[in-house]
Amino acid sequence: MNKSLKLITTILICEGVGLVSVPFTVSSIQNWYSYLNKPSFSPLNWIFGPVWTTLYLMMGVSAYLVWVKGLENKKVRVALTLFLLQLFLNFFWSILFFGFHSPMLALIDIILLWFAIIFSILKFYSISKNASYLLIPYLLWVSFAFVLNLSIVALNI
DSSP: OOHHHHHHHHHHHHHHHHHHHHHHHHHHHTTTGGGSOOOTTOOOHHHHHHHHHHHHHHHHHHHHHHHTTOTTSHHHHHHHHHHHHHHHHHHHHHIIIIISOOHHHHHHHHHHHHHHHHHHHHHHHTTOHHHHHHTHHHHHHHHHHHHHHHHHHHHTO
């Protein structure tokens, strides 16, 4: 597979995770989510789409920068496996929070996600520093999402 196709593939996979989670999110935003008690720092709903679209793009480029180092390299395979794990946890958060209406289960998921992102960054760093740097905004956003998720749990007990 040539480099251009690898780049397009990694971006489409990451953006696809976001796209597949949309039905779980959209169906709950106008009803269930709107009735939850939220902290004062909760962003407006329209902000999430552009932020996640940008983060998924950066994640895709990051994964590409690691993938092009070669799957025959064990470090690359391990790093991309961790990356796929965090991508799965990212997707699963939407199902837990919006699909199952369970902020508590989503909180557990986002804690696991946060650690998976940290481990991905560390593994990516040894392969491509730029790849690891591209994941830092994602880590920061998920850190904010963790605080938001925790606050929603606390305010709705």
